[in-house]
Amino acid sequence: MIPPARQKPVFRFAPSPNGRLHLGHALSALINADMAKAAGGRLLLRMEDIDIGRCTPEFETAIYDDLTWLGLAWEEPVRRQSEHLDEYRAALKQLIVRGLAYPAFMTRGEVKARAAQSEEQDRPWPRDPDGAPHYPEDDRFLTDSVRRKRIASGERHGWRLDMESAIASIGTALTWAETGDGETGEIAADPAAWGDVVLWRSDAPSSYHLSVTVDDAAQGVTHVVRGLDLFHATSVHRLLQTLLGLPAPRYHHHRLILGKDGRKLSKSQGDTALAELRKAGRTSEEIRRLLGL
Incomplete structure (x- = not known):
């Protein structure tokens, strides 16, 4: 009897298109991509655009541009939360x-x-x-x-x-x-x-x-890779998964990129966007080195 094919690990990067990506987003996206590659898995992209008032098509397009510049590739189609209410x-x-x-x-x-x-x-x-x-x-x-x-x-x-x-x-x-x-x-x-x-x-x-x-x-995600700021929220997600009869992925909460004042980088605080670094002549390889990758 031929054993069933082993499912490929599934990773996802899930930004919100309500502003420009910064170094913190780059770290998460690159770690997801690196771990997916190392595991022989798949990388998915999801737009968490439920906040319709702040999320725009322009920001979504900018995310694609930034991720492409970083050298990332992902499977299509991209899942948009606004289409799955x-x-x-x-x-x-x-x-x-x-x-x-x-x-x-x-x-x-x-x-x-x-x-x-x-x-x-x-x-x-x-x-x-x-x-x-x-x-x-x-x-x-x-x-x-x-x-x-x-x-x-x-x-x-x-x-x-x-x-x-x-x-x-x-x-x-x-x-x-x-x-x-x-x-x-x-x-x-x-x-x-x-x-x-x-x-x-x-x-x-x-x-x-x-x-x-x-x-x-819904996306069959097997590995959730995200920042340590969401570590404790995993408790709520595990409860909801159990209540709704959904599978539990493995989790990997990575370090955060902090500003000079010690706080987490934020779009709303106007922290330097990847697009600005690109305009300043930085390369994706330099970004990797800057992030310690």
Whole structure:
């Protein structure tokens, strides 16, 4: 009997076309490409363009130009999140039907104000690993009739995961396989640290947590390679994968490129774009050396 062909490892680079790529993006893209090549695998490209207000075709084209200049090649077609909203909506519906998601009516500003008021009165407020305050429990305990009336009235709302119920529903501890630049081995997931995370935003479709989980499964991604700033978010992704019956990839969270002030490079802060380095005469080989590759 001939054994089945071994599936090729699948890697992906998934930028958001809401600005120009910088050195931090170059590091992630190149590490993905290098690891895919070393493993004899495939490299996919995904545009995380759910934030329709900030993502533009011009930025998407610029990403292709930058990646080509870096010497990267990827499989077509490129997956765009904006073209798969029905898939994210279907995943959300699964969680709603099971009673694991609820409509959330408070804005981020209101949540921050509630947390600040509590902390001013020396009452600690739980915060997630990124420092954002947990969502209050108010909406989680509203009756269905109250929720329906508020939604029917047109009140703006998103959807959040009932973290306590979600964890209880799986009845087992979660882990993930990690090979990155921080902790390695079998990592214990702690999704509770994130509180009731957003699944569907009131100001944009879906959320990062839900869409990236669905995307990786839909694209058959076997190796998720991304920055250490997303290390702790993996706990939420492992929980969603388990709840939705999706496979768990291996993870590799790599070092970050920091600015002179010690913060992570950011498009919104205007950090030097790859296009500017290219205009200044830098070559892709120089970029590799600059990044320690």
